[in-house]
Amino acid sequence: MTTEGGVQYSKIAEIKGPLVVVDDVENAAFDELVEIETTEGERRLGKVLEVGNGKAIVQVFEGTTGLSISGTKAKFVGKVMEMPVSKEVLGRVFDGLGRPKDGLPDPIADKFIDINGEPMNPEQREYPKDFIQTGVSVIDGLMTLVRGQKLPIFSGSGMSHNLLAAQIARQASVVGTQDDFAVVFAAIGVQYSEAEYFRRSLEESGALKRSVLFLNTADDPAIERIITPRVALTVAEYLAFDLGMHVLVVMTDMTNYAEALREISAAREEVPGRKGYPGYLYTDLSTIYERAGKLNGRKGSVTQVPILSMPSDDITHPIPDLTGYITEGQIVVGRDLFRQGIYPPINILMSLSRLMKDGIGEGSTRDDHSEVANQVYDAYSRSQEVRALAGIVGKAGLTEIDLKYMDVGDTFEKEFLTQATDENRTIEETLGLLWKIVSKLPKNEITKIKDKFVDQYYKEE
Amino acid sequence: MGQRHPLTSNSALETTIDKILNNTEKDILSNIKLALGESQQKLEDSIPKLESEYDKIISDGKKEADKIEKQIIGSSDIEARNKQLMILEEAVNRVFTKALDQIANADKSGDYSNLIKTLLDESTQILDTSEITVFTNAKDRDVVQSALSQFSGAELSPDTIDCLGGIIVKSKDGAMTFDNTIDARIERLKPLIRKDIASKFGVGN
DSSP, X not given: OOSOOOEEEOOEXXXXXXXXXXXXXXXXXXXXXXXXXXXXXXXXXXXXXXXXTTEEEEEETTOOTTOOTTTOEEEEEEEEOEEEEOGGGTTOEEETTSOBOSSOXXXXXXXXXXXXXXXXXXXXXEOOOOEEEOSOHIIIIISOEETTOBOOEEEETTSTHHHHHHHHHHHOEEOSOOOOEEEEEXXXXXXXXXXXXXXXXXXXXXXXXXXXXXXXXXXXXXXXXGTHHHHHHHHHHIIIIITOOEEEEEEEOHHHHHHHHHHHHHHTTOOBOGGGOBTTHXXXXXXXXXXXXXXXXXXXXXXXXXXEEEGGGOTTSHHHHHHHHHXXXXXXXXXXHHHTTOSSOBOTTTOEETTHHHHOSTTTSOTTHHHHHHHHHHHHHHHHHHHHHHHHHOGGGSOHHHHHHHHHHHHIIIIIIOOOTTOOOOHHHHHHHHHHHHTTSOGGGOOSSOHHHHHHHOOOO | OOOOOHHHHHHHHHHHHHHHHHHHHHHHHHHHHHHHHHHHHHHHHHHXXXXXXXXXXXXXXXXXXXXXXXXXXXXXXXXXXXXXXXXXXXXXXXXXHHXXXXXXXXXXXXXXXXXXXXXXHHHHHHHTOSOEEEEEOTTTHHHHHHHHTTSTTEXXXXXXXXXXXXXXXXXXXXXXXXXXXXXXXXXXXXXXXXXXXHHHTTOOO
């Protein structure tokens, strides 16, 4: 914080999309915060995107609607955008730019932190290996989330990913440790009703007191969305690395973020990349996703579950495609399962948690976890093949073992996958259900589990 | 048809009836025994199921109770914290108002002209020009006017501004403005001052 700064310039050369070009600017820095004052005295925030030749290009977060070249003033504040942080942010609701939205005053800040974050020293990074229980069986059992991981959820428009996001935010916890746990929830460009659902859902479940909400709704200016994940992650990093908490950051919907980025890129007349997204989309997304992790010698961790809706359910679309290169696996929400009314409709055959193997087993979940999960993956995959075959030859043409696999597939979807939105299953319950599915197979079909575990947990019906 | 002896015929009938009764009784008893056995077996078989149902109901009940407890505690904590924040904010605002009143009524002699010189110095450096127009409030016009003698190219605007003290400096081409009033400086420092005031109330330590 400085007592200086605050030179106001009144020569606006151009207003273009979300950008304002200011003339005769002597001193401005890249990313510097700018206060735009309209002729009516209304104030908006922006940041410097480019400086040089006496000009500064300012990106206005709240949009440029209503601004005019004459009468608009741009005050260069002399610092980058900062978020005031303290333990008091827990239980609070902010807008997409980090301003209180719950009718309470600004938090009394312990620190003001640059929202762009500080890159983690790769040498200081600690390998993520501790289990986070989400209470959602399919995630805990088959694509386990670990502290410090970034595990996105790929969904299609209109599917139940927001219900899942809220359920994870309500139920997530760290087991086997007394460490504090917090949830930072960033809603990016969601509908007002969805934002309200997230707020009410956390409030009514009592989870709000350990959560921080950032709500950028669809009617907020699109450009604000560029800031929302950064502000949320700044708070998450403070809670994790200054206060030693384990923080789960849920961000929905990253597609809206990428679209805001495309809007700025188009306004700057940059050469468009795939589907009009800027060429630096990968780099930009990585500056968000790479803020997840754990550091050697520090107690806390930042775990990310970004949610992104795939336009036309297309997993090869640039946003999920580039996200997939950065993150450690993905959870894919399936349209077929959604149509069948299954919740959560997660297609396990397209999903994967790359760090799962290090977060499960003896001392974390249970020693048989990895093997029973592999067996269920195998059995469900086989059941899908049998279903396809049944579609051609009919059920009568199937063998007895084929029918058993079909039964496994049905039980998996109806009893394991299907879960109420307020049902919080422990990892023991989840593993019990996995064994129930495995136990539908004859013992000689169980090839991926050690005999000692089969003897211990297999229960023939 | 010959006449039968009444006793003989009665006794045969009774014997038959007795037989039937015995057989029926046996049947009934055996059926009852069987049914009892079956019922006992069923009862025995259903005990583990009932026990597991019972355990499930108890565990579901506990889960629900835990959930409700968390909800109640969570919302009460939030409510209490929110009230505390509002009270604190009110107190901080009162401190601010009083402090600003005191600044407004403070005696502006002696060091105040040095402060104006410092503010002018700072402003010309930030704007990078001494070709400036200076604005101040009606009270401070004389002090600012005398300080301006040291800044060639600077002139005092005939218009006055409404502020506690200090100056606003504008480049003569009108392109740049720097607000160096006491009000603006306090506003810039407000987040830090709020923290200091809050710590006096024992918050944030």
